[in-house]
Amino acid sequence: MNTPDVLNVGHDCGACPIRHRAVCARCEADELQTLEQIKYYRSYQAGQTVIWSGDRMDFVASVVTGIATLTQTMEDGRRQMVGLLLPSDFVGRPGRQVAAYDVTATTDLVMCCFRKKPFEEMMAKTPHVAQRLLEMTLDELDAAREWMLLLGRKTAREKIASLLAIIARRDAHLKLKSAKGNIVFDLPLTREEMADYLGLTLETVSRQVSALKRDGVIVLEGKRHIVVPDFDRLLEETGDDSDGGLLV
Amino acid sequence: MNTPDVLNVGHDCGACPIRHRAVCARCEADELQTLEQIKYYRSYQAGQTVIWSGDRMDFVASVVTGIATLTQTMEDGRRQMVGLLLPSDFVGRPGRQVAAYDVTATTDLVMCCFRKKPFEEMMAKTPHVAQRLLEMTLDELDAAREWMLLLGRKTAREKIASLLAIIARRDAHLKLKSAKGNIVFDLPLTREEMADYLGLTLETVSRQVSALKRDGVIVLEGKRHIVVPDFDRLLEETGDDSDGGLLV
């Protein structure tokens, strides 16, 4: 096995077309050996909670397969998703003892974990890892800020379109397919989870998904399987700038 | 001068009570010398735009005095603030050529800048800096996620109370005062800027500020000067958990 999960975290290889996933010629570097020694796997079933906010968290991890969410809950039960973790995403914060969010598996989930202590020691020694982690965290921060624009200023319809576009893009990217023609993917979230992502109610999500379907922006096969016949059309519905955020 | 601005970025000294601000015994470390050589200052007047989204950005910087905001704007003019930069906060992303957000001075502003190229070279050499930057970015990510909960799920009144609490805390912290008794501070934002922060309109902000004043949660002296007679009371109005997010 080529341990792509380990590469996600430890290594940034310019030669790899898809940085977080590909196998890389420099796999023998020291930090990878170290990571290899301290890693272990955990599996969770769909719906299982990985960690509760406030729990002691003695590991960091990266998602290998499946989807997990980070959510915050208010005392009265209002919930807001604050992170959507797809394969190759990183969970956990070096330097923090206690989880700040609920982490939940929304599909069956496999994570590649590293015990926090040795991971931090390794980080202190190998600048590679800290730099890669910084880069990944900055990407997450950008995503969070786009998400803030969505939550604060977009209409319900724009929110739905944006979420579909995000998932479609991630999905297509992970499958290495180009974005020409039909884009097909399975929604990994229930209406309620979509609502928690978007700051809406599930009823509003349902209505707006139906509306996009009625207007021919998407085609629904069953409840979960989605076909996007014209990706540009979907992007128009998001309210985002047309130049599509190609910042480097 | 003890160059506290430089310390913000380059150094994490456990001995300093207030980490980002204090002067530190290890100031002679190499990276500080390097930073010292490549730094320069820029001043902006209140209202001036520091960088437009999409502009080439050849420096990174930290705020020395004053307040700046990061905002995103949609084609039709809807605006959402996505970052509020107070003294000691960091702007700019190593590795990115182009600004992703509008950066605006909301008060007179002094920034301590570092040209990007030498800063990045220095980062590659001194792990200290990358690690400090990672830590700061993770803090920002947490702040962004709390902000997402605010935007997605809080009522207008809770949003206002939360913003006041955030500013009060930052302000008190920067002044090294304890949080007992009256907390007094000047609002650094106009109603419109508050609205852009909170995903509201300025009219709603005005109404809710008046309501909090009517209910005795805050005392307004003029339009900007605010007295919080009972900080716990204000916190109750935020809708947040009472244990106040003391995550380490």
Next chain:
DNA sequence: GACACGCTTTGACCTACATCAAACTGAAAG
């Protein structure tokens, strides 16, 4: 086959906040 259970859709109604509009306030400019 019928039942139960989780998820989704649809409808009727309601309300928090947006929108539009006008008046107020205070500081700066002449």
Next chain:
DNA sequence: CTTTCAGTTTGATGTAGGTCAAAGCGTGTC
């Protein structure tokens, strides 16, 4: 002292999305 202007407040009205309620749908179970 008057004018101007940016920022703010306040009021009247509109509406997107929330709330409550009921019905539909697919899958697994007895």
